[in-house]
Amino acid sequence: MxxxxxxxxxxxxxxxxxxxxxxxxxxxxxxxxxxxxxxxxxxxxxxxxxxxxxxxxxxxxxxxNVSEQELKEIKRLISSYFAERAMDLADKVWEEKGWTDEDADKLSKTKMRPYNLFNQ
Known part of the structure; x- marks a missing residue:
């Protein structure tokens, strides 16, 4: 307090x-x-x-007033919506940058952020 x-x-x-x-x-x-x-x-x-x-x-x-089960379903729907939006935005950036599967493999093996890795 x-x-x-x-x-x-x-x-x-x-x-x-x-x-x-x-x-x-x-x-x-x-x-x-x-x-x-x-x-x-x-x-x-x-x-x-x-x-x-x-x-x-x-x-x-x-x-x-909703039940606990309904509240869980609402949270799941909201989470799914924002996860889908994040994936769509990530796909858009991926395409705009022209990144490939090779770039994804390279990225998975480093702790560097994509903006540092690909802008060198």
Whole structure:
């Protein structure tokens, strides 16, 4: 737990963070029937950066009550999605650089990073 004057500063900084303010606004929208979004906009506009569309969707999803099994499946789906994106980006870079199977073999036998290995 954060205590004392330093702790108060951490809490003040956290409450000024745009992501925190966006999260509170979304949470209140979902769970508080008396929430006034127009009045809340004044606070939201004074904070830092907004949540991304993915963050908003995930917060909406996390507001739902799901079983542990469903949560594991959601995590698996998200992991698979980002793993596939990473592979696609790696393939794109591989093709742009014109790397070959020989380069992959060379890379697997060194601790050097690809940008050092192939830019010599």
């Amino acid at each position: 954060v205590r004392g004057e330093e702790g108060e500063d951490h809490i003040r900084n956290w409450m000024r963070n745009r992501n925190t303010v966006e999260f509170i606004g979304l949470w209140e929208t979902l769970h508080n029937t008396d929430f006034k979004p127009v009045e809340f906009d004044t606070f939201r506009k004074q904070a830092g950066l907004p949540l991304t569309n993915l963050q908003r969707e995930l917060l909406t999803l996390f507001a739902q």
